[in-house]
Amino acid sequence: MPWIIIAGAATASSVFVLTMVNTYLHYTYRERFMKIWAYAWGVHTCRYLFLIASVFWPGNLLLKEINYLCIIASAVLLLTGTRLFIGKPVGRIEFLIGFLIGSWTVLALSLHLPPLLVVVPIFAFLSYTYIHIGIQFLKGAREELASRITGWSFIVWGIHQADYPILRPIEWFAPWGFIIGSVLATSIAMGLVLVYFERTHQALKEKEERHEQLIASSHNWIWEVDANAVYTHASPQVEELLGYRSDEVLGKTPFDLMPEAEAERIREIFGGIAARQEPFFRLENTNRHKDGRLVVLETSGVPFYDSRGTFCGYRGMDHNITERKQAEIQRELGKQVLQVLNESREFKGAVEEVAALVRERLDLDAVGIRLQEGDDFPYLVQAGFPPDFLMAENTLIERLPDGTSCRDEHGKVRLECTCGMVLSGAIPEGHPLATPAGSLWTNDTFKLLPLHDVRASRTRSRSECIRLGYASLALVPIRYKDRIVGLIQCNDRRKDRFSEELIQHLEGIAAYLGSALIRRWSEVERLDLEKQLQQAQRMESVGRLAGGVAHDFNNMLGVIIGHAALGLMDTPPEHPSHDHLQAINAAAERSSALTRQLLAFARKQAIEPKLIDINDAISQMLKMLQRLIGEDIELVFEPGSGIWPVLMDPSQVDQIMANLCVNARDAITASGRIVIRTGTALADATYRANHPEAGSGEYVWVSVSDNGCGMDRETLPHIFDPFYTTKGVGEGTGLGLATIYGIVKQNHGFVSVRSEAGEGSTFTIGVPRHSGAAAPPPGRW
Known part of the structure; x- marks a missing residue:
């Protein structure tokens, strides 16, 4: 029967192709069901080879047995692989049935039973297997067309297997049966591959979607x-x-x-x-x-x-990890700040180092630290601010056109700018830019404009930070007990530089600075008190001695002057004793002037304070001062305008000016120049830096400058000590500057001096501006 050979060879070839396709797919994708399918189609290929061989050796029983066993094994393997593919458990019953049918086939062939008893169980099993697989595919099919086609192909193939024992003996139909089986097998195999790729594609698509969702949520x-x-x-x-x-x-x-x-x-x-x-x-x-x-x-x-x-x-x-790194930087910065403040002996240097650390570690454009000096809060240190910003922003006191500081209804000096609002506690409670600790911060400085508008009726806003392009700003107050004594200012031209956590960290640094400031002020205060006590004890001792001696000596001088005057009245000018009496009288008068200086130094001189214009008082004594200093020295008076009245005894003004001019004259070796100037001043932080003896408030000042020999640094600390003089014996008493010091202190003023050897000297006297009643009654005050 050559048709069996041709049909078997054609079918074996097509099934072998399916075997190779599944083998390739298995080695490519490493799917276990692909491997089992490859085995199934390989065994199926062998079935046709043994079928062809049985044609050439029709009496060979072994070839028939192997042929039928291959059919059974192929079906079991195909069923197993397909169950794995569709996610169903592998059924043991099918293996058992396959084993029993295989055993029956061998037995039936060995006993030479009729062919129908051999083939009917085999193809009934095949029919059941393929129809069962088809139904499983149809049940598990989602929307894939390939799954439905494959399922129905399995069912048709199963039906074809059922009719095989009946139609196989019909000679003209047998070749077509093989061809139909080959077509169905090929369709099923290709359908399985298509279903696999469709499901793989769908799985990949779902995996990508999950991946994209994970990425989107990450x-x-x-x-x-x-x-x-x-x-x-x-x-x-x-x-x-x-x-x-x-x-x-x-x-x-x-x-x-x-x-x-x-x-x-x-x-x-x-x-x-x-x-x-x-x-x-x-x-x-x-x-x-x-x-x-x-x-x-x-x-x-x-x-x-x-x-x-x-x-x-x-x-x-x-x-x-920016926030985590910032937290690490902030912790390290806190440790470094504490270390600097605890180890440094010099406060300003320590604060400079703190400002530099904050600017460097937090990567900021500029950092400044303000500390209170009098009523103002100038920058003690700063890093990164341009010069024009510092010129506009260093002082915060609001002033009138004449330079007078503005005060509120409680008498407190009014501070300008956002810094001034923070320092004076004027930020509205609950403001969105403020923290509970009183700090103010923003990552967009334009948000500060409404804050200035709220305060426009009380003070002037400067908005220098906005003008210079600073987008991020943080102002953190430094506190001493319950009082604000300074401020940390951080500026950056980039937005979003600050966070609530960073501001809290800066508030911690401000607390460290406040503690260091307490230690510093306590030490400075202690040293100042010790110095003042020592000076007061020394001056009091000398003053008590000088005052007591001067008082008694002045009484005796009164007797001498009185008797000398009576003698001169009774003695005509041509009398030989007249000149002697005049000499006695002149010496007594000079001694009396000396005792008045001693009494002034000891603050026991009777005074009569009056409201005076210091310009008028000096103008009236210019001729007398010119006679005191001589014609070789030029005397220049440069009066200031708008001089406030002062409450003072006019004779004390005369005494101060005479002593200062004589002192300047003695410092000039030949010809020279003495300049007297007057003016007014608000003793803010900048002014007090040049005049440390001045307290806060408003002063009328007088300065006397000369271009004489000046004084070296060793001399300056002692010039106000009583009886200290750099002049030769008999040329000075050492009481001139000590007397000035006593008079100034008696009038609650200050005296300062600036001098260098070979550069001349400038003495500045400051007396408080009088703004109260006309004058107290005369007396020692």
Whole structure:
């Protein structure tokens, strides 16, 4: 029967192709069911080979047995693989039935039973198996067309297997039966492959969707770079991290997004890793956000390769650790600030170091620290502010056009600008930019404008921070007990530089500065009190002695002057004793003047304070002062305008001016120049820095300058000591400047001196402005 050979060969060839296809798919995708299918089709191929062989050796019983066993084994394997594919458990009953039928087949052939008793059980089992598989496919089919076609193909093939024992003996139909079986087998095999790929594609699609959803829900930036470190993929999270859209990053390298120094550092590290094609994990790197701020990322990546094993680049992700790094920096900064403040002996140097640390570690454009001096809060230290900003912002006191400070209804000096509002506690309670500790901060300084508008009726806003382009601003008060005594000011031109956590950290640094300030002021106060006590005890002792002696001596001088005057009245000018009496009288008068100086120094001189204009008082004695200093010295008077009245005994003014001018005259060797100036001043922080003896308030001042020999630094600390003089014996009493000191202190004023050897001297006397009643009654006050 040659038709059996041709049909069997054709069917074996097609089934062998299915075997090779499934074998390739198994080795490509490593699916277990593919392997079982390959075995099933391979066994099915063998079935046709043994069928053809049985034609040539029709009496060979073994060939028939193997043929039928291959049919049974192929069906069991195909059923097993398909169950695995559709996710059904492998049924043991099918294996048992297959084993029993196989055993029956061998037995029936051995006993030479009729062919129908041999083939009917076999093909009934095949029919059941294929129809069962088809039904399972149809039940498990989702929307895939291939699954439905494959399921119905299995069912048709199962029906075909049922009719095989009946139609096989019909000679003209037998070849078509083989062809139909081959077509159905091929359709089923290809359908299985198509279903596999459809489901694989669907699984990949679902996996990609899940992956995209995970990426979308993640805050990490997923990226891919090629072998040249150029971005070929960037997830949308890059915009959240660095402000760039994904398409803006593509074509760039990671180093293009970093500051220059950081780019060089990371390029060197990454170059070594990429050369070895190693994975890397948690590589910290600093990037520049699109708005200019710095962002710290933690980067991990793994190399990837193409199908030929060629290195293609890296895939990885970036995680934002800026907040964590800032917290670490803040903790370290706090430790460094404490260390500086605890170890430093010089307060200003320590504060300068603190300001530099805050600016460097927090990467800020400018940092300034204000501390109270009198009624003002000038910068004690600053770093990064331009000169024009400091000129406009150093002092905060609001002034009228004539320079007078403005005060509120409680008499407190009014402070300008946002700094002044924080320092004076004028920020409205519950303001969104304020913290419970009294700090004020913003990442957009334009939000401060409404704050200034609220206060416009009380003070003038400067808005220098806005004018100079500072976008982020933080003002943190420094407290001493319950009082604000200073302020930390942080400025940056970039937005979003501050956070609530960072402000809380700066408030901690302000507390450290407040503690250090307490220690410093306590030490300074202690030293000042000791110095004042020593000076007061020394002056009191000398004053008590000088005052007692002068008082008694003045009484005796009164007797001498009186008797000398009576003698002169009784003695004509031509009498030989007249000249002697005049000499006695002149010496007694000079001695009396000396006792008056002693009494003034001892503050026991009777005075009559009056409201006087200091310009008028000096103008009236210019001729007398010119006679005192001589014609070789030029005397210049430069009166100030708008001089306030002062409450003072006019004779004390005369005494001060005479002593100062005589002192200046003695410092000039030949010809020279003495300049007297007057003016008014508010003793703010800047003024008091030049005149340490001045207290806070408003003063009328008089200065006497000369171009004489000046004084060295060893002399200056002693010039107000009583009986201290640099003149020769008999040339000075050492009481002139001590007397001035006593008079000034008696009038609650100050005296300061600026002098250098060979550069002349300038003495400045300050007396408080009088704004009360006309004058108290005469007496010792």
